[in-house]
Amino acid sequence: MVAKTARLILILVATLVLLLVLAMLLLDSEWAKGLLEDQVSQRLDNREVMIGGLDIDWGFPLGIHLQNVSIANPDWAEHEHMLELAALDATIKTGQLLLGRIGLERLNLEQPVVHLARREDGTSNWAALRSEEKSDGPPVVPDVINLSDGLLTYQDATLDADLSVEFQTRGEPPGEHRLEITGQGRFQGRPFQLNAEGGAPSRVLEEDANYSIALQGNLGELQISFDGKAGDLLQFEALQGQLQASAPAGADVTAMFGQPALSIPAFNLQAQVSHDEQAWAVSDLTAQVGESRLAGSFSFDPDAPSVEVDLQLERVDLGELLEPQGYSELGVLTGEVDAGFTDGALTINESNLTYDAPDQNLQLQLNAQSRDIAGLESQGVHLEGSGSRNDQPFSFDLELGPLLDLTAPEQPYPVKGTLISEETRLHIDGTVMQPLELGAIDVQVEMEGPGPASLNRLTGLELPELPPYQLEGRVRWDKQLLRLTELQAQLGQSDISGDVRLRLSDQRMLWATLRSSRLDIQDLEPLWLATDIKDEDAGTETASDQIFSDEPLGLEPLQSMDAQISYRAESFNSRSVPLNDVSLELELTGGVMTLEPLQVGVGSGEVTARGRLDAQELPLEGQMDLSIKQVNLSPLLRRAELEDVAEDSAGVIGGQGDLTFRGRSVDELMASLDGKLELAISGGELDMLVVEALGLDVGEALVAALAPSDKIPMRCAYLRLSADDGLAELEQLFVSTADANFIGGGTINLDTEQLELAMESHAKDASMLAVDSPVQVQGPFSNLQVSVVSPELLARGLATVIGAIVAPPLAILPWVELGLGEDSGPGCRQALQEFESSGQR
Structure with a gap:
């Protein structure tokens, strides 16, 4: 907006000169000056326009001199004038004038001062300069424009900006006078500095001027430099050049642009930037962020909007980048990302990534690609890959919903696929609310494997050596409540079915209603069988004559969780005790467990136990x-x-x-x-x-x-x-x-x-x-x-x-x-x- 306004002001000055030439052809008088003030005021929504003095040099070439020109500001503005001009000197091309055309050989502006301001409600003092009709450019373009001691101030309450920019031209005839700009102030509460150099100011008003510009600036700790050319500098049309940006570690760069503050490592990036017909393109990008490196290109069109990204991730250290968010243990990402955003949809072309986290002994390779998925209106994402954790291999094949739906607050995000590790297979099919925050889960689960212990290396847990198993059920998670319903499981020769609920907030609570047609005690023996005690120094087993163990009882589960459990088994099989019709009613509250009752059919008879265990205190x-x-x-x-x-x-x-x-x-x-x-x-x-x-x-x-x-x-x-x-x-x-x-x-x-x-x-x-x-x-x-x-x-x-x-x-x-x-x-x-x-x- 500031650039466009500056362009309008230059056009306004050129128009002023044009009107002045027309007026001087009539008469060099106060009447001509008044006529000129009125004409300009009408073009500025009747703002007050003052011209202190007007002189015409009727020599050859023809010259015009104005003094103390001013254009008033609205009443609410801090400064009295929007434009002040100590002197204006213009040299007219006499030959062009004799042919009925107006041309300016030279335009000198002494001490031009422009004050721009915008209030919190969006009202600006330059609104009157904007024309609803499309302008084809200034009516006349001077061959040479000289500026001396120029000043532009910009105050914007909506952007928390207070900037002051000085500008002038330097150079010796007959060469072009180049534009020099220096600026300072504050933007978004951070110090701002700017040093820029451009071509001759007259070329700014030319179409397809290929205007050269080089600038260096600081915004807070962010340093930016650009060296390139623009067909229309003030509109950023046909812009192309080399961009470099850098900042030290800890600079809150994201907050400068209205985003949540993130403390990021030191970074340095270089890229070739171009802008043409509203589209921006960044190519030959190389970036170093801390220890992370990436290269590639991307383009975007803010009017469409659309984005295309093609990046090579040479090394992206997620642990370093996300350490402020508490994820310092994450690993390193490498690979290629080819993606685009258009028509409101994010599309991933074939992208390949590798993730390596030595601290977790985790390696992962995946291929991601957008594709049509049954039941979805928009394209989803297909993820396929393999990896290993603790040297145990695994593979996966997943279908996910559209990536843009990942942050949809009230829209279930579909997830379907299979994970395999050696002989263990897990299949899931369902939805997740707000997947990035794991807000809620509702999935059907099918799982089978040779035994839970086969996953010990992969999970890092100490799961027991149980027999092969199969299970299926519906898993739901919402507001710290985990529900497993429609459970059907087979463990060795045993079966179990029913519903389980687990509340993880505050005092944990377990509800379970389970039943078995057959429960084989041999399938569960690893859960409680003790191992032999070994003498590590001698490497031989040692035995004790003591019958009753003096090992402390594991009472933590009784103290950390409440429970209500109902269980019944029609047949309970054991090598030593043939049980049948086993039923259990158990309640655990505040460390007190009540058994009401345990009933077991055995040898055509019945054993009944009722009891109470109080583990609130030892x-x-x-x-x-x-x-x-x-x-x-x-x-x-x-x-x-x-x-x-x-x-x-x-x-x-x-x-x-x-x-x-x-x-x-x-x-x-x-x-x-x-x-x-x-x-x-x-x-x-x-x-x-x-x-x-x-x-x-x-x-x-x-x-x-x-x-x-x-x-x-x-x-x-x-x-x-x-x-x-x-x-x-x-x-x-x-x-x-x-x-x-x-x-x-x-x-x-x-x-x-x-x-x-x-x-x-x-x-x-x-x-x-x-x-x-x-x-x-x-x-x-x-x-x-x-x-x-x-x-x-x-x-x-x-x-x-x-x-x-x-x-x-x-x-x-x-x-x-x-x-x-x-x-x-x-x-x-x-x-x-x-x-x-x-x-x-």
């Missing part, structure tokens, strides 16, 4: 109620691949317990155990029961000490334990067989992991006993010993440990009386009836 405190009803042992033993034992020991187990505990590790929990536990078994064989309970060697030794036969059919067994601070007392032990009743007692120290147990038999026929003395089992859990108790020890009080023969309570019958396995024989009901009829009760 140590952990917990309480558990346990109920076991009519669990048939035969299927359990068969699942443990003990067919002979299962066939011989077809018994049914039941019981109940109420336990409390506290601690930071398993051994502390056991050492603090309080409560009661009762168990009953109906049917089976004593020898197999003891072997399973105490181990092969200890069990066989105990049976041999108690009975003459290694096959002891058992009718009923019952035990009652009472624990106080980790010390469990065996308050009652009763086993009934066809030939004898066995009773016992003792203690189990869960803190020191020591057991002391004594048993004795009471034969229904004394000839059937192997020994007539009690048998003792004692020692650490890892090394139990069996011995026959001498009469002396019996006299010292062991009899009080064993106690009298007391039958189990009748209340145990509902625990065990139904669901007996095959060949179970007489059970607890018959044993208790015989005991009562014998008068022993």
Whole structure:
């Protein structure tokens, strides 16, 4: 706008001279001066025009001299005059005048002063100079224009600009007088300086003048230089030349142009710039920004608008460029970008990029190209490439929406494609709101692979060694809430389906409703199986006699997240325990987990657990109620691949317990155990029961000490334990067989992991006993010993440990009386009836 206004002022001066020539042909008088002032005022929206003096030199050549010329400013302007001119001297070409044409040989302007201003509402003092009709240029162009002590000021409230530019011509006749310009001031709150040199001022008014210009300027810390030519300097038409720009590190260059302030590294760029018919072109571009380098060309037409870009990224260090935004860990980008913007659409021609981030051990190569995508009105982008992370390869093939829609605030951005890493495959199809900010996600996901652990190198995580898997579902993310719905997954031989929600804001919260037709415990064993402890110095495995681990419990998940989980499995398969119809209702709030309840079908019976764990503060405190009803042992033993034992020991187990505990590790929990536990078994064989309970060697030794036969059919067994601070007392032990009743007692120290147990038999026929003395089992859990108790020890009080023969309570019958396995024989009901009829009760 300033350039156009300056051009109009030059045309105005030339017009003034033309009118003056016409006036002087009539009369050299005050009347002519007044006529001249009126004519110019009419052309300036009746602004006041003053001419202090007018002289005509009627010699040869003909000369005109004006003094103290001024054109008034609007009332709101700071300066009284928009134009002031101390003197104007014009030399007329007499020969041209005799031929009926007007030509100026020379035009001298002394102390021309121009004051331009624009207010915040956009009102300017030069608006009256603008003509709605297109001008073909000045009516006359002087051969030579000389300027002395010129000044142009420009104040613009909308641009926060206050500039002052001095100009003059220098040179010795007969050569052209070149234009010199110096300027200073402030723009956008930053200091401005300008030094420029151009050709003869008269050539500015010529069409297709190919006017030469060279300038150097500073805006804040930004330095710019240009050396070139222009067909119309004041309109920037047919402009071409060499542009150079540079700034030190930290210069807020973007803020100078009304964009958000970005602290960027030092940069230096050079390019060939041209402008013709509203289109700008930049070619032979080379730029250095910090350690980044790029080259190429681009063009743009602001009226269309349209942009074409062809760049070679020799090295673009994203970490350095984006460090102020907190992305210093990013890597280096190289490659070629060929793109364009026209008709409101951004098009990417075949572009190839390589990304290398050594800090993340990540390499990436991609090809990007615009193409038609089904369901989209505008062209989308196809991305195809490969790479590696932590030396694990991957590839991808993605279809994205139009690039210009990436920042659309309320428009879902489509994303579809496949990512593959070795044998793992992920397919996604959906939309993302505001992808650059990851505002919201709604995608269908399909994923399969040999196991999560195969992605450990790629993801940097420690995923477990689980079996091959397949899953699909709908993933939605919005306002810190992640939802996985319509989940269908297969893990090894196990399946799982349902819905999961995870809130990540404030206190994290997990909601899950899941179900399985089949859950195979072997598929999940890697989640909890402990690894052997190794002696790194010796390179050999070491073992501990301690049964209960003293490793601290991982309680962080209980403290950092709330949860509501509902789960049911129709079939729960295990090598050792055949479970069915497993159901779980769990609630976790503020570090307190409530189990209400866990129900498990096992051996045609049922196990129910209800409990509460309080992990708000350490140590952990917990309480558990346990109920076991009519669990048939035969299927359990068969699942443990003990067919002979299962066939011989077809018994049914039941019981109940109420336990409390506290601690930071398993051994502390056991050492603090309080409560009661009762168990009953109906049917089976004593020898197999003891072997399973105490181990092969200890069990066989105990049976041999108690009975003459290694096959002891058992009718009923019952035990009652009472624990106080980790010390469990065996308050009652009763086993009934066809030939004898066995009773016992003792203690189990869960803190020191020591057991002391004594048993004795009471034969229904004394000839059937192997020994007539009690048998003792004692020692650490890892090394139990069996011995026959001498009469002396019996006299010292062991009899009080064993106690009298007391039958189990009748209340145990509902625990065990139904669901007996095959060949179970007489059970607890018959044993208790015989005991009562014998008068022993």
